[in-house]
Each structure stands twice: as structure tokens, then as C-alpha cells.
Amino acid sequence: MKLAGQILFRSLPPMILALTGSLFSPAAPAEEPSLSLKIKDHRFIPEELQITAGEKRLLVVENEDATAAEFESHTLHREKIIPARSQSNIYIGPLKPGRYEFFDEFNDATAHGVVVAK
């Protein structure tokens, strides 16, 4: 009983955080229109995205392929599965000026791109 209480106590703060996140929907931060990225035939279209440094933007990724893709970038710190024939939202930024590479982990031979922050 005591152990159950301790387990609950330990996991409560992170759970509350995760649950409150689902209560207040993540607000759209920027007035800028969202960035668009398409996945077709295991390639990104376009392969280069431009973003203003210091700005947070919403990236809408549309997967037109019949198989799932995984948008991943170590430097952008983003990792998200994009199911087949569907769309996913990914917030990126604010970024310091530079080049940030991303790839589709499931098809990394062909799917590569870069976000250029200026």
C-alpha cells in the first residue's frame, strides 16, 4: 500500500504536466503562415526551407506516400512519425542562424532536407 502511494507520488508531477498539456491546447505562437513540406516518393519537397532566425514556426508535413515516414533532426531536436497519406504538425524554432538538417529515418537514403535560418 505504502509502495503504491510512493509510486503514485513520484509519478504525479510529470503526469500532471503531461495531462495539463492536453487541457490547454498548444497555442499557435506566430502570426506567420505555416511552412509546408511534402513527402512524395520518399523525398522531401522542397529540400530546403527558409525561416527567420529567432522565430517559431509551424511546419506542416504532408506525407503523400503509402508508407509511414519519420521526420527526424538531431539539430532541430524533433522526431515525429508521419503516418501514410496524412499530415503532421511540427513546431520548429526559435533558431539561431545556421543550417539544420533533417531526414526521414525510414528512408534516409533518399529523404534529406535542410532548414536554413537567417
Next chain:
Amino acid sequence: MLNAALIVFRESLEAALVVGIVAAATRAIAGRGRWIAMGVLGGCLGALLLAALADVIGAWANGMGHELFNAAILAIAIGMLAGHNIWMASHGRLIAQQARALGAAATNGDLAMSAVAIAVGLTVLREGAETVLFFYGIFAGSKATAASLMQGALLGLAGGVAVGALLYRGLMRIPLRHFFTVTGWLMLLVAAGMAAQLAQILVQANVLPSMQPLWDTSSLLPMESTAGTLLHALVGYDPQPSIPQLAFAGIVFLGVWLATRVTRNRAAAIT
């Protein structure tokens, strides 16, 4: 084929390492093999379900359904690992004595094992869902490439399991007088690593603010290197950690360490 092997290897590595550590850390608890096996099996079934529901979950919470779902899973897994460490702190001395005397698992620890099984299951679930989605993709292609990709995927899975088994074997060779201390610290580090990942997911979901990394060790230890990949799978290593990641990891590390310390002192005072 090698590509598929690498992808599945990376996905299965984290779960395999957690299973290896947990299997070692719970060596003194009776029937722990069955519990862990149930956890793994449950995780696999859950992964199949999660992959099938990927579209539905993805649409929740303004498109952040996956992030919040993964965040909740991580939070629970952290709680379970913490619970196990706290349980060990109150029973640890007795267990270590029994393990030395009987040389076999004797302690009844059903509550602790159920917590551990949940942690294992959730980890397998999280990593497994991605792997399943990758497998779905394999079958969508031509029959010829599917066979070769399937071989690669199974090879990758075997590789992940092998690394987990290696870790287990290596840990089991640690002399008993240090053993539970080492596994305790490892579980703590794994929990802290999960907390760092939890923070990162919440940043991605736009629940926590996105902040600049505090430092960059990618020249010293790149994420893509073998050591970097292993360290990332084990303790959530990130060469460019941000404040939320470090804060979450620090809070869980300190919090659980303190709780086990207090529990151990109380247990010592009673006996």
C-alpha cells in the same frame, strides 16, 4: 537490407537495454523472468495496437496527440522505475543477504515486479510502435525488396536483443557486494534520461518553451557515433541539451535519489 537492419537496431536498442538492466536489477525477486516476459509481450501487443491507431492518436490535441501520449507513457515509466528503486531501498539489505546466502531469487516482490513489468512494457510499446510502422512500410513495397528488407529488419532486431543480453551478462558478473548499488544507479540514470526525453517531447508539443541548448558536445561525442547512439539509448544523451531537458533530468535524479536515501535510512532505523 543493411539500412533496414540499422533502423530497426536503433529502435530496438533502447527497449533492449532497459530490459537487460531491469532483468539484472531484479535478480533477487522470485519469478522475475515471467513478469518481464509479460511486460515485453504486453509491450509488443500494445505496439501493434498503437501503430494501427497512429492516425487517430495523431489527430488529438491539435496534432500533438502522439507527443502527449508518449509524454504520459514516459511519465508513468519514470514513476515505475522510481517505485522499484524506492522498494529496493526498503528491502535491499534483506534481498542482498538472501541473494548471497541462497544464491537464488527468493524474495516475494510482486508489487515491485508489476511496476517493473509496466516500465518494461511501456518502453517496448513506445519503441515498438515506430518499428511496427516501419515494418508496415516494408510490406507496402514490392515482394522482392520486402523479403530483403524483412531480413534486414530481423537482423536489426536480433542485434538490439544481443546488445541487451550482453549488458545483462556483463552486469551479472559484478560481485554481489557492489551489484545492487550499480544496478540502482543505472536504473536512476535511465529514469533521468527518460525525464530528459519527456521534456524534449513537451517542447516539441509546444507545451514547454523551446530554448537554446546550453552547450554543444557534438564535436566531442556526436549523436551519430556508436558511443553516442548507445549513450542516447541508455540515458537519453543529447549533445545539445536545453534547460527543460536538464531540469527534468535533474529533478528526477535528485528526487528519486533523495527518496531512496530517506527510505533506506528509515528501513535501517527500524531493523
